[in-house]
Amino acid sequence: MWSMAASTLLRCFRLSPIKALFLYRVLFHFSSISRPKPSWNSNQNLVVTHPILSCMECCDSMAELRQIQAQLTRTGLIIHRFPASRVLAFCALSDNGDMNHARLLFDRIPDPNTYIWNTMIRGYIRWGSPRLGLSFFCDMNAKKFNFDCRTLVFVLKACEYLSDFLLGQTIHGLAYKWGINFEMLVQNGLMHYYIKMGQLDSARKVFDGMAERDVVSWTTIIDGYSENGHYTDALRTFQCMLTIGVQLNAVTMITMLSVCSQTGFLNLGRSFHGYVEKRFLGENLNLMNALVDMYGKCGCLDSARRIFDLLDIKDVFSWTSMMSGYAKCGDLEHARKLFDKMPEKNVVSWSSIIAGYAQANQSEEALNCFREMLLANVEPITATLVNVLSACGRCGHLDLGRWIYEHYIEKRGLKLSVNLSNAFIDMYAKCGAINEAAKMFHEMTERDIVSWNSIIMGYGFHGHGSEAVTLFEQLKREGVVPDDITFVGVLSACGHVGLVSEGRRYFFDMKAEFSIEPKPVHYACMVDLLGRVGLLDDAYELVRNMPIELDEAGWGALLNACRVHGNLKLGHYAGEKLLGVDPGDSGVYTLLSNMYATWNKWDEVKQLRVMMRDRKVKKVPGLSSVEIEGKSHGFFVADRSHVCSERIYAILNMIYMHSSEKGTNCF
Missing domain, CATH: 1.25.40 (Serine Threonine Protein Phosphatase 5, Tetratricopeptide repeat)
Structure with missing residues (x-):
């Protein structure tokens, strides 16, 4: 390594300082040219001429860092603020750094400036300790050190990680108090924070109050609309951005391609593709991946595959986007072939192929992929478990569903999001564990309409019509607006227990009170309700x-x-x-x-x-299945293909004989 050679040269200082210094300068000048700056070094325009510090700019390991720091200490440079800040930046911001080492170094800096404080705050957030980052901010405030716009942006990021909305509002108030709330960097940071906290209206107020906006401002608010499903507002804001002549960047294009993916606006997506080719943005891999994803989700697999095949460099997202496109269009054969060819798979890749099988009602294949994923030591995310639980519900794998709850929720403390809770409710209900489904529903601190629909449908399916109707009335009292699926559930529940008057009233209320036009499925529920009681x-x-x-x-x-x-x-x-x-x-x-x-x-x-x-x-022929020790066994009528069929029929005959002797018939 270059640093080892430098250390050897410096040990020659005692013998020939002039010669050693000359060779040292030549060595590190060549090193700085031949080695690119690593990702931790955000000062890409910083020009450093000192030989030891020039080596610091390309440092990529703690071992190398310690050698450089030793030379800085030996020459006395470490007591100066700038050299210390560069060592601190590596320890705090590099993937190969050490935050504990950064803290030791910080404590020895006699007069840290704003940049050094910001680096520590940013470092703690980056290393997953946002509370320590906030603690440094409070300490900085108590010692009356000067803040800048970047300080508030980093602190807002800590508030985001802690999901502390009130604290974020407090930081907004401090920005107003210090007179920097109208700085563009702070306003962009506030918009991003409010969007991540689900406060889109607050983000829009910040945007509307900006005297000057850059491409980051426009892209942030457009992305906020997109993430919250307000695609029409996203398109309208994008049109305003074009009208005033703001120059688009790659991030803007990725955001708009995401909007096209979610809305299925293929023609608009094609126009963005043309813009990318015209502006020579094709070298941006993230942008090309977004194009592959857009074409795949819009069902245009030929265009997606054409872009994919032309990519000189493909990362895991390239492969996953193409594979997901095949899976979404139901071409699971090509999706699986691509999945098996992937040189690298991450949790998103596994989740995508599992989702493809689950959504195509190939539940056993989805569960087999999940088991392969666990054997590959890939930890599932919430999206993975939602699709796995859906597959469990379809094929009756209650034991696996319970294992997921015990292993990931109880033992590992995975947060129960609304979507994940809904998936558990649906799985429990479909697997016959309606009491567990109800327990999960009543323990939810936050519910959406899917939560209500799942438990109402579950109660109706199991013949608990009165409970379903009671929940529907509770839904209305709490001000939740039912949708057409809600009425399918409550009408079906009324049919199962013969609640004719209630069913007729709910069917009438669909259009009269909630402006929902009945669909064929609602009429089918009413026909079933009236037919069951002989009307x-x-x-x-x-x-x-x-x-x-x-x-x-x-x-x-x-x-x-x-x-x-x-x-x-x-x-x-x-x-x-x-x-x-x-x-x-x-x-x-x-x-x-x-x-x-x-x-x-x-x-x-x-x-x-x-x-x-x-x-x-x-x-x-009729098919029944039973789950034993996590494995599903299927049986057709008079089926003798199972490896244990002889033992099964012997036990059935024995049960039949015993029941006949007692004068009962269990069949």
Whole structure:
């Protein structure tokens, strides 16, 4: 290493100081030219001519730093503020630094300036100790050291990490008190802070109060709108930015490409792509990754793949963006091939492939990927667990869902966000653990409409209609605005327990009180509700006066009600409608056949079987599954393919014999 050679030369000082100094200058001049400045060194325009300090500018390890510091100490330079600040900056800001070493050095600086204080505050925040950073700020204030704009920006970052909104407002007040609240750097920092704290209105007030704005100001507020789902406002603000002639940068383009990704505005995304090519911004890898992501999410995989293949350098985000594009479009075969080829995988890569399988209802594949991820020692994030829990709910893996709660929430203290809590509620409800779902819901300190929908749907699915209705009334009392999914849940719950008057009232209130137009699924719920209690004429009247066509679920509900209550004529009508919607559904033929058989209409039963044969419709066998020690086992009707089938049937026969002896039938 160059520093080791420098140390050797300095040891020659006693013998030939002039020669050693000359060789030392030549050596470090060459070193500073040949070695790029590392990422910790933000002073890219700083010109350092002193030979020892020039080496400091390219330092990249604590071992090297200690050698340089030893030479600074030996020559007496370490007592001067500038050399000490450079050593401090490396210790506090470098990935290879040491914050404890920085603190020891800081304590020995007799008169630290604002830059040195700022470096310590920034360093503690960067090393995950924002409270210590704030402590330094308070100490700085108590000793009446001068602040600058960067001080407040760093302190706001600490408040952001601590999620302390009141403290951030206090810092805003201090900026006003010190007269620097109108400095552009401070205002940009305040906007960023308010956006991260979810206070978009406060960020907009700061933006509107700015006498002068730069590209960072505009990009920050546009990104704030984008992150909060206000895409129309983001586009409108971007248009204003163009109108006044603000020069765009790569970050602005990345933000707008994200807006295009979320809204599906492919044509707008293409125009941004043209701007990138025109302005020669194609060398920015982050920007090219954003283009790949935009095309992938907009379903234009050919364009995404073209950009991906042209990239000279691909990082993990390049691979993940392309792979996610395939997964989002349902092409899981190409997504998996790309995933397997990735030279490096991070938690986002794993989460994306798991999400692809989960959203395509390939739950077992999603869970297998999750297990592979754990074996690769990659720690999941909240987004990963949300998709894994969704897969658990679909295939009934309650044990795995409980293990996730115990391992990550109870033992590791992972924060239960609203989305993660909702995923647990949904998983528990679908796996039959409705009491655990209810417990999770009632322990939530913050809920959104998805939380309410999940527990209401869960109660309805398990036949607890009264509890679902009670929760719906509580939802309205708390001022939560229901959506169309909420009404699916409450109408379905009313149907399960026969709450006809309540169901009719809620169906009427959808449009009258909440301006929600009923969809086919809502009409299907009402048909099911009326049909279950035998009000078939009312159900038919509702269907006849519908402004839209009833869907397959609605006709199926009407047909089943006719079968149960013996309305052959209306059941025949519903069956014909169903066969017109989906002539390949074997369940329709089975339902109709059972209804005809009940009324001894054997000719009609025979006609249905001939129709099934002519249309090559085969009855889909029933499938049941059971989870044992984390592994799911599936069984078809009369299935003997399982490796333990002989033992299983032997035990079933034994149970059947015992039940027959006692005069009971357990089947």
